[in-house]
Every structure is written in structure tokens, then in C-alpha cells.
Amino acid sequence: MPIFEVFSQQDPGGPFIHAGSVEAPDAALALQYARNSFSRREDAFRLWVVPRTAIHEEVDLDLLRPPGDHRYRLGRYYRANVEKRRRLKARVADAAGAEADA
Amino acid sequence: MTPRARAALARYLLAMADDELVIGYRDTEWTGAAPMLEEDLAFSSIGIDEIGHARLFYALLHELTGQNIDYRARRPQEFLHARLLELAAAPRYEPSGEHRPNRGWAFAIVRQYLYDRFDALRLESVASSAWQPLAEAVDKVQREEKYHLLHTSTWIARLAERAATRGRLSAALAECCTGVAGLFEPVVGEALLVAEGLLGASGETLRSRWSDQVGAELARHGIAVPADGLAPLARSALGGRRGEHGPEWLQQWDDMTSVYRLDPAATW
Secondary structure, three states, X not given: OOEEEEEEEOOOOOXXXXXXXXXXXXXXXXXXHHHXXXXXXXXXXXXXXXXXXXXXXXXXXXXXXXXXXOHHHOHHHHHHHHHHHHHHHHHHHXXXXXXXXX | OOHHHHHHHHHHHHHHHHHHHHXXXXXXXXXXXXXXXXXXXXXXXXXXXXXXXXXXXXXXXXXXXXXXXXXXXXXXHHOOOOHHHHXXXXXXXXXXXXXXXXXXXXXXXXXXXXXXXXXXXHHHHHHOOOOHHHXXXXXXXXXXXXXXXXXXXXXXXXXXXXXXXXXXXXXXXXHHHHHHHHHHOOOOOHHHHHHOOOXXXXXXXXXXXXXXXXHHHHHHOOOOOOOOOOOXXXXXXXXXXXXXXXXXXXXXXXXXXXXXXXXXXXXX
16 A cells, blocks of 8 residues: 655644655545644644655765765855955955055 | 423433444544554544544533533433444454454444434534524534545545445445434424424434435445435334433443443542
């Protein structure tokens, strides 16, 4: 029997979070079972079920966590660069000002 | 409200509550025995909903008459549920190792479906009651019943799809239908309730609406109505609304009240 992965949204507009899975002969029953198994405390706002076969998976860590140094792609690293550029620009401007005064 | 009308409405509420309690209890017996784990949860959760509705109706009865209903302390012949609902469907495992298969899953799901169709019409009828507390309480119950009908209708459609299960569906339908008339059996004073607007429709009116709806749904799935009709007036179906029940009820009553009867004075 097919397996369906269940995703539930807790608040309007919020992300759908994986809640678990159910076994069911079709999507209609999968939704009914999902409602019972994963929204019994009346906490879901919306429910999705997706046939497990529709989900494609990547687990290769060479792809997901490449070994090279990619720190420059991180926001933190970029921010450091911005700061560095601001300091450089200020130094250039100061130097130009000193030349004009002289 | 006249004392006679009040007494009749109290009986009607009691019958409604007992229906819900008895089928709800039977449904929960499927925990661990339904065709699959997901259905264990779905079906016993429907049972728990029904028991919740019974509690609500017992509370309304208290509001109407001041009478406290503790189902555990009642004698078996004081229950007014339809006899169809007391029939054992789930397999029974005795501690001694004895095993009784009982009527099985197809019977349970078909009975619940037929009952849900009936219950929806009955709720519609009480929603227009001139007794305001009842009319107001029904809305929430109706919204919960929506899931029950969705679920049982889905099962009926699926069982009707394949030759292998169609036979089981038809057999279960024939077996259930011999008891259906008991659902529509009037409680004493029902005519008065309809006349005074405390009830929207009589059991007889509901029976004809029910037969139309169920007949149409079965026809859509290409399932034939049993030879004797959907709700034949079989003697064995009737008596529940007067407290007359069969041997399976005594067993269920015994199960439901055994812990309570160990020490009726205990506080739980």
C-alpha cells in the first residue's frame, strides 16, 4: 500500500512542516488518516499529503556540504567585506582631502 | 413546555444519547483490530466522538429535567438505543484464549455509514427544535459528524469498486438493513414532540428521507438494494426504544459497567 508523507501548517501563511507519514490506498484516505493522526489536537491549519514516490532525495554530502572553503558565500563573511571596503574608501577620501589642502 | 412534552423530549434525548454511546463503544472495540493501524485510529476516534456526543446529550437531558444520567449506574433495560447498534462487530479475545470473530469489519463500516446517514437527518430535525438549548448544541455535533460521513462514504465507495469486496459490501448491507428500522422506531410521545415543534420530523419521515439518500448513493456505486428493502420493518429490529434488547447488549453492558460495579461508591 502506498505511503504518503504528511505536512502540516500551524498558522495561516506559515511554513508546512513534515509531520510524519501514513499508509493509505489513495490520497483521499491518506488525508483522512493524516487528519486523525497528525491533527488530533486541533493544531493544524492546513494539511498536505504527498505520495512518497513523488519525493526525490539528495543525500550526497559532497554535494550538500562541499569540502572547499565557501565562507565567502555566507552573510557574515560578506558583511566583513563591506566593512573592509568602507574603511578603504574612507582612507582614500582622507588621502585625497590631505592632497587638496597641501 | 407541558410536563408531557418535557417527558417525551427527555426520552428522545435519552434515546439519542444512548445510540451514540452504544455505537461509539462498539467502534472503539476496533482499536488494534481494524484492517490497518491508520484505520484503528480513524475508527476508534469516530467512536470517541460519538461518546462525546452522548455526554453532550446527557448533559442537555440534565438541563431539561434536572435528572443526572450516569450510564454506568443504569440497568440494561433502561437504555433506549436501537438494537442494530449493540450488535458485536469487532473480534473478541477472551482472557481464556477463546476467540470470537463476530460480524467483522465490513459490517462495522456499513453500519457506521448507515447510522451516520440517519444521524445527520436526525440532527437536522433537532436543529429546528423549539427548545433552544438543543437547537444550539447541535451545530458543533454536526460539524464533527461531517468527518464521520466523509470517512464512511469513502469506504463504501472503495468497497464498491472491486468485485472482491463488492460481495462483502452487499452481504454486510443485507445484514445491517434487517436492523435499520430500529433507528427510526419512535420513542413514546414522539408525535407530541413533532406537533409542538420540539422536533422537526417524525421517525417515519426520516425513514423515507434516509431511504432516498442511501438508495441514491448505493445506486451511484452500482450496489443493489437488499431484496427486502433498505429498512424493512423486521420484528427483531424493534423494541430498543422501549428498552428491549438482545443478548449481545447484556454482554456489552457488562463490559461497559464491570469496573463501576466493583465498587459503585468509589470516586473516579
